[in-house]
Each structure stands twice: as C-alpha cells, then as structure tokens.
Amino acid sequence: MGNCGSFWVTRVKAESPQHSVQSKPDEKQASDDKEIALKASHVKQVDGNRSRKSVGSGPLRKFNFAELRAATRNFRPDCLLGEGGFGCVFKGWVDEQGFMAARPGVGIVIAVKKLNLEGLQGHKEWLAEVHFLGQLHHPNLVRLLGFCAEDDHRLLVYEFMPRGSLENHLFRRGSHGQALSWAIRIKVAVGAARGLAFLHEAERPVIFRDFKTSNILLNSQFNAKLSDFGLAKDGPTGDNTHVSTRVMGTYGYAAPEYVATGHLTAKSDVYSFGVVLLEILTGRRAVDKNKPYGEQNLVEWARPFLSDKRKVFRIVDPRLEGQYSMKGAYRAATLALSCLNQEAKLRPTMKEVVQLLEPLLNFREVVKHSHHQGAAQQQAFGPQQPIEFAPRRFPSMQALPSARHQQAYPSHLYHNNIGPPLPALQHTERS
DSSP: OOOOOOEEEOOOOOOOGGGTSOOOHHHHHHHHHHHHHHHHTTOEEEETTEEEEOOSSOOOEEOOHHHHHHHTTTTOGGGEEEEOSSEEEEEEEEOTTTOOBOOTTSSEEEEEEEEOTTSSSOHHHHHHHHHHHHHOOOTTBOOEEEEEEETTEEEEEEEOOTTOBHHHHHHOTTTOOSOOOHHHHHHHHHHHHHHHHHHHTSSSOEEOOOOOGGGEEEOTTOOEEEOOOTTOEEOOOTTOOOEEOOOEEETTTSOHHHHHHOEEOHHHHHHHHHHHHHHHHHOOOSBOTTSOTTSSBHHHHHHHHHTOTTTGGGTSOGGGTTOBOHHHHHHHHHHHHHHTOSSGGGSOOHHHHHHHHGGGGGOOOOBOOOTTOHHHHHHHHOSOOOOOBTTBOOOOTTSOOOHHHHHHSOGGGGGGGTOSOOOOOOOOOOO
C-alpha cells in the first residue's frame, strides 16, 4: 500500500497477439474467480517451523463494489490515505460482524486499495496480492481481509494501519514532527526482518522483491507489517538456485547481481533490507538527489563509516539528538554492511539477521553523544569483536570481489552500488 510509483524494468518484447485480445467482462470475471479459487484451494501457511492449513484468519471475503463504495463514502477525497502505482488507497468503515458498510467511527476501520486501470501496476499485480496474502498469515504481514472483482473494478481490502508507513515517519518530517526514537526504530527493523524471514522460510519460499520503507506499515503499537505483494515471486525450488525474471523493483534498493542478471534469490531481499536498515540508522533516503554530490546514494556515502566504531556516530540520524545506544548503532551498522555485501552468497540469511537484531531490543543504555566524546565512546564500546555468522565469517564490504566474481560482474556494474545505467522507464506485465 506504499508508494509504488518508482518502478523500473528492462525492455521486453511486446506481448504476443494472442494476449492482446480482450475478453468480455463476464468471461474475465469468471476467469479471475476461477484463478483465485484454484490458488485458494491449496492455501497453506507456516507458523514457526510448522506448516498447517490456513485457519484462524478465515477465508477472504468477496466484496461487491457497492459495499466498498459505501464503506469509503463514495471514495471521497477526505478518505484518501495515499496513492501509488497501483492506484489510490481509501479509508473505510465496515460492521465488525458482517463486514457491511458502516458510518464513520462505527465498526472497524479498513483500507481499500482501488486499482487504477491506467496506472503502473495492473491486473497481474492485483492477482499476486490475492495469491500471496490470501495464503500467508503472520504478525508481520499486513492482513488481507477481502477483494472485489466486479466488472472492470479491482479492489483489495486490508486491515487499517493507523501509523502509516515507515517512509512517512523517517522522511516526511512535516506530517510527523517528532523523530522515531532509537527503541522504536529497532523494533520496526526487527518486525520487518521477521516478516521477510517468514517468507523465505515458508514451505514454498517467497521473495518479496520490492522491500522498501514505503512498504513497511505500522500499527498503533509501531509493530511493522510488510505490505504490497504485487511484485512478490515464488522462490526457487528443488535444485534451482534462483528465479530468472525481468528486473523490476525500486531504484536504490535492488541488489546489484539482480540488476545485472535478472537472477532473483532470497539474498536479493537481504540486500534491500540492508538499505532499509541504513535508512533507519541515518534518517536518509536510499537515493536523494537533493543531497550534495557524493551523498546522493546512501550506500555509497555510508559505506566508509559502517565498519569503524569510531565513525559510526557521524552517520546516525541527527534528529535522535544523541539519544541512542552506541553499541546498538555499531552492531546495526555492521549488520547492514554484511547485508550489503556485493557477493550475494556472503550475505546472511534473514533468519540470521533476525537473530542478530533481536538482542538490540534489550540495549536500553542511551548516551548523550557529541563529537567531543571520542574517549567516552571507546569506553562505552569496550573491546568489540566483528559479527560472525557460524560457520563462516562475513568479510568487510571494502574487500575486493574475487577474480571469478569480477569476471562475471565487471566493475562498471557496481557504479553507485546499483549496477549499470538503468533502462528507460517502461512498465510491462510481470513475468
């Protein structure tokens, strides 16, 4: 439900003529219903290390368009929550028992995402959301309540997330005056990491593919939930090591090897998580053209500071005003560095990321830091050992790639840590 307007894709061939024939509305709706039913017939979810049939959350409700129009007061502008590549998201109210439209302030609050037929995302992204969120249930995934597929209308109905997106809290300072505290930032990072780990550890792994701050929503207790599964893909199975697909995502978050080859793996999500962790740590966007030259790409700018505990404090969000754990900041920076390793195989798994982040929730010491407290910083840190992921150790990101890797991915692919110059913007159907 975040801002999905910043998609970029490689050029692809035009659709074959057989796909250009438009079906009649009734045939199209019947086809959608059949596809949703087929996908729902083998719905499963993973709870920890166990797999079980989807229960508890109940089946998805099929809404009609009139119900959702009434629930959102005819999609009034004052009910608008946001707008992205998919379309607009509106706030609505429904009865808690029967999910019938209710007056504002009565019943439960919902978020209704309405597909813009001329937008950057389309029908396949709509189906992907129904497919994945209809199957997968976890405390750190936004809950899909139902959908509408009536005539040409395509809508999705979610639980309402009153705190909005992490992007709003980190960057849109006019709407959220007070900066997120250090404790809340770590809480959000842990929740988002748990959501990704759940997807990667599922019986049939799922790769999120568009992990970014606008797709992390927060409830009233600042619990993070992943949203917008329009670009998600089923992960590799059997002996396959990757999924080959057209390159899609958001500039600044995509892993360099994915941009270069189109080979998608769970480690692609790990790289994106490293970028988001840096945004949480620094309060800066992944890409910000308003910054001075040399600071516009967050990963490139922050990299020299991440492995030096005497310099990490220089990139911590100044809006924290020194109120943060220095040990926690250094460990978060070191973890981000490991996630951003250009050798995908050397990045940690999301399960390992969760294991390393969770202890930071207990770092309660808060230090009023200044640039004149170098000695105090060393005393606070004490002897530090590099983070290790048994049975291997992740090297510094400053190390040069192997000769084999340099041959596979020439140096020009790593300009600005993102890959070759991006192709012209062009949206197409997902693979």
